[in-house]
Structure formats: structure tokens, C-alpha cells
Amino acid sequence: MRVTRLIVIGTFLTAFVGAVVFWIIGAIYFSVILPHAPLTPDPVHGFIYPHNNHGVIHYFTHFDHILDEAADILAFTCIPFLIVGGVFAMAYQVGKDRHSPK
Numbered sequence: 001m002r003v004t005r006l007i008v009i010g011t012f013l014t015a016f017v018g019a020v021v022f023w024i025i026g027a028i029y030f031s032v033i034l035p036h037a038p039l040t041p042d043p044v045h046g047f048i049y050p051h052n053n054h055g056v057i058h059y060f061t062h063f064d065h066i067l068d069e070a071a072d073i074l075a076f077t078c079i080p081f082l083i084v085g086g087v088f089a090m091a092y093q094v095g096k097d098r099h100s101p102k
Contacts, residue, residue, distance in 0.1 A: 003092060007085055007088050007089045007092065008085060008086070008089045010085065011081055011082060011084070011085020011086065011088075011089070012082065012085070014081050014085075015078045015079070015081045015082045015085075018074050018077060018078040018081065019074075019078050021074055022071055022074040022075055022078065025067060025070060025071040025074070026071060028067070029067065029068065029071065033060065033064045033067070033068075034053065034058060037051070037058035037059060037060055037064070038058070038059050039056070039057065039058060039059070040059065041059050042059065045061075046061040046062065047059040047060060047061055048061075049061070049062065049064070049065035051065070051068060
């Protein structure tokens with residue numbers, strides 16, 4: 001039972017931290033990066049990475065591009081962490097119930 005609780009708590013904590021980091025990156029993205037990103041490439045200042053934002057192409061620096069990719073990765077991994085942890089917790093509990101004396 002203790003291991004099951006640890007798995008569930010660890011999974012939800014991982015997903016929660018991922019969601020908080022995703023929210024922070026999103027706040028930085030929409031308040032700092034996107035308003036200052038040029039609409040045409042500016043190789044002198046490093047704005048060479050195109051990003052299609054709902055039909056409007058903005059150009060990012062390398063750091064902005066990596067930050068945007070990190071946010072995408074976090075968004076697509078938070079929910080699977082929750083699902084996998086829940087499945088492991090249920091499988092552990094089912095195995096424990098099956099082998100317990102009745």
C-alpha cells in the first residue's frame with residue numbers, strides 16, 4: 001500500500017511540476033518573446049527561426065526557439081505521466097490484491 005501511494009504521489013507531483021513549468025514558459029512566451037519577435041527574418045540580431053503562430057509567422061532567436069520546443073515537450077508529457085503512473089498504481093494494487101490471503 002505504501003509503494004502504491006508513493007507511485008501515485010510521485011506521478012501527480014511530476015505532472016504538477018511539469019504543468020507549472022509549462023505555465024511559466026507560456027507566460028514568458030506570450031508576455032516577453034512573442035510581442036518583440038519580428039515578422040521578417042533579422043539575421044543580424046539572430047531572429048532566423050520561423051514560428052507559425054496561428055497563421056502569422058514570427059521569427060525567433062535560437063534561445064526562443066528552444067524555449068518554445070521545451071514548452072511543447074512539457075505539454076505532451078504531463079498527461080502521459082499521469083496516465084502511466086495511474087496504470088502502474090492500479091496494476092500494483094491488483095497484483096497485491098490477487099496474491100493476498102483471503
